Amino acid sequence: MNRPTRLRNNGVIRGLVRETSLSMDDVIYPIFVVEGEGVKREIPSMKNQFHLSVDMLDEEVGVFKSKGIKSLLIFGTPGYKDHKASSAFDCDGIVQRAVRKIKEIDSEMLVITDVCLCQYKDDGHCCVYHKNIQIDRETTLEILRQVALSHALAGADMVAPSDMMDGRVGHIRKVLDDSGFEHVSIMSYSAKYASSFYGPFREAAHSVPSFGDRKMYQMDIGNSKEAMKEMALDVMEGADILMVKPAQLYLDIIKKAEERFDLPIAAYQVSGEYAMIYNAVEGGYLDRRAIYESLLAIKRSGASIVISYFAKELKALIELYG
Ligand code: PBG
Numbered sequence: 001m002n003r004p005t006r007l008r009n010n011g012v013i014r015g016l017v018r019e020t021s022l023s024m025d026d027v028i029y030p031i032f033v034v035e036g037e038g039v040k041r042e043i044p045s046m047k048n049q050f051h052l053s054v055d056m057l058d059e060e061v062g063v064f065k066s067k068g069i070k071s072l073l074i075f076g077t078p079g080y081k082d083h084k085a086s087s088a089f090d091c092d093g094i095v096q097r098a099v100r101k102i103k104e105i106d107s108e109m110l111v112i113t114d115v116c117l118c119q120y121k122d123d124g125h126c127c128v129y130h131k132n133i134q135i136d137r138e139t140t141l142e143i144l145r146q147v148a149l150s151h152a153l154a155g156a157d158m159v160a161p162s163d164m165m166d167g168r169v170g171h172i173r174k175v176l177d178d179s180g181f182e183h184v185s186i187m188s189y190s191a192k193y194a195s196s197f198y199g200p201f202r203e204a205a206h207s208v209p210s211f212g213d214r215k216m217y218q219m220d221i222g223n224s225k226e227a228m229k230e231m232a233l234d235v236m237e238g239a240d241i242l243m244v245k246p247a248q249l250y251l252d253i254i255k256k257a258e259e260r261f262d263l264p265i266a267a268y269q270v271s272g273e274y275a276m277i278y279n280a281v282e283g284g285y286l287d288r289r290a291i292y293e294s295l296l297a298i299k300r301s302g303a304s305i306v307i308s309y310f311a312k313e314l315k316a317l318i319e320l321y322g
Helices: 004-008 011-017 054-066 094-105 137-154 168-178 196-205 225-237 251-260 271-282 289-300 311-321
Strands: 027-034 040-043 046-053 071-077 110-115 158-161 185-192 241-245 265-269 305-308
Touching: 004 011, 027 054, 027 094, 027 110, 027 311, 040 196, 046 054, 046 196, 046 271, 054 094, 071 094, 071 196, 094 110, 094 137, 110 137, 137 158, 137 168, 158 168, 168 185, 168 225, 185 225, 196 271, 225 241, 225 251, 241 251, 251 265, 251 289, 265 289, 271 289, 289 305, 289 311, 305 311
Parallel strands: 027 046, 027 071, 027 305, 071 110, 110 158, 158 185, 185 241, 241 265, 265 305
Antiparallel strands: 040 046
């Protein structure tokens, strides 16, 4: 008789037949850098995540490393915002300084930067608009190119465009190649949905749009084929890694992407997904293994890279539940 339970008899057997596991090689930890000195402030909408000033990285990068983190994704909250997102491509901007600092502290830490305009623009949008009604794609792409180049100049290993403008991956690839940064890779937020689960992040990054929403550029939450189209375009334009975002609620998209494309698939467990699970665990509604399970599910569905605010807890979770 076929008894699947035979292979569950003890931990050793379960380990032998386990198809998916997590390692610290798989994860990227997102951090938020802010202006100021000596700042380490818990983000109210994202418990146990912090706003850090650049000087604090001296200490924090060591802490991240001791927790097994090998890759960081940098988000900046700049000192000033304007119509053309100047602080996003300022060579002394918050992200550029943070990148230089991290590389100075630990040259082996992989540094990835989010390339977008929303935190840096006075209206909180990821693009420039013509009269607040139509996307000014040309101007937006020109700014994004400058942002990506400034990150590469600061020493970023990888840039991650999250704006969802058509053609941005190709434009960024070209400016990097033309400027001697052929070695800098692009992780594209290819299938980025107009999700409600970015709310805590927008509070953390001060990037709530002042009018309208992001539905003119981020994907409709009901679409799946369209995600494949976005990814195919990014492959053609030269992306190195394709990302699905959010992750937890979009495992079907991750699965489909993994089956269809030969590039590594990354998935971003976003701020709302983090907050939901974190608060349920802290509130005593779920046990801590739920965190591990949430990350494992993302990997099992086909993502080889998981971006998560839980990355700094993963080493301990693997020891307990891996
Ligand atoms: C910037 C950006 C956002 C996130 C990552 N990059 C916010 C948004 O698109 O509104 C969300 C990350 C998260 O929620 O954890 N465009």
